[in-house]
Amino acid sequence: MSQLENEIKALVIEALGLEDITPADIDNDAELFGDGLGLDSVDALELGLALQKRYGITIDPETRNMRGHFATITNLSEFVSAQRSA
Numbered sequence: 001m002s003q004l005e006n007e008i009k010a011l012v013i014e015a016l017g018l019e020d021i022t023p024a025d026i027d028n029d030a031e032l033f034g035d036g037l038g039l040d041s042v043d044a045l046e047l048g049l050a051l052q053k054r055y056g057i058t059i060d061p062e063t064r065n066m067r068g069h070f071a072t073i074t075n076l077s078e079f080v081s082a083q084r085s086a
Contacts, residue, residue: 004077008051012073016043019039028073036072044070051076057083 009023012032015069016039030036031043047070049057057080063069 002077004081005073007054008073008076008080011046011054012037015046026027026073027059028077030073032073032076033071051080055080055084057082 005025005028009026011028012018013023015023018037026037033039039047051057052059059066069075
């Protein structure tokens with residue numbers, strides 16, 4: 001498990017106030033929305049703002065496949081990594 005994935009898990013928990021959940025409880029490939037972790041569209045906005053603030057990236061809602069980028073921790077870490085090196 002990469003350090004970035006662990007950081008993003010901690011950020012998800014912190015930014016969304018998810019009590020009783022630890023980074024180890026979140027599977028890197030589990031869905032974050034719907035039946036997975038149960039996040040919703042408001043959570044997505046809060047998470048997007050937290051990612052922008054923490055990593056200094058820009059998230060354009062018009063980006064293709066944005067929903068896919070936010071689907072799992074693995075996808076999010078790949079997206080953040082790509083945005084940081086862009």
